[in-house]
Amino acid sequence: MTAPLPTKIARLEDPAAAPGSIEILWSDGVRGVYSPRLLRDACPCATCREQRAAPSKPTLLQVLRPEEIVPLAIGGMQPVGQYAYSIEFSDGHSSGIYTLEYLRELA
Numbered sequence: 141m142t143a144p145l146p147t148k149i150a151r152l153e154d155p156a157a158a159p160g161s162i163e164i165l166w167s168d169g170v171r172g173v174y175s176p177r178l179l180r181d182a183c184p185c186a187t188c189r190e191q192r193a194a195p196s197k198p199t200l201l202q203v204l205r206p207e208e209i210v211p212l213a214i215g216g217m218q219p220v221g222q223y224a225y226s227i228e229f230s231d232g233h234s235s236g237i238y239t240l241e242y243l244r245e246l247a
């Protein structure tokens with residue numbers, strides 16, 4: 141069995157979707173829609189995985205971080221080898237390598 145491959149990766153022009161979402165069409169007919177927030181929150185780099193694993197500290201005053209004020213966007217996607225993409229986000233983060241398998245799981 142061969143794993144499904146993307147046949148099309150494009151920015152989604154759908155007013156119903158989150159702004160800046162991308163669409164991936166897979167070779168087996170599945171269509172995945174990915175919002176910038178979904179991909180950013182699923183960033184597989186070591187730093188983000190550690191942050192997600194750490195228990196969140198309760199704070200009396202919730203202060204928005206600068207990156208939460210500006211709407212998150214996908215700056216670009218670069219192929220890494222044949223089976224992964226690195227995604228650059230508008231908050232400057234770009235160290236996550238998203239394998240096709242992982243992107244497919246998120247679909």
Ligand SMILES: [Zn+2]
Nearest residue numbers: 183185188236
């Ligand atoms: Zn990350």
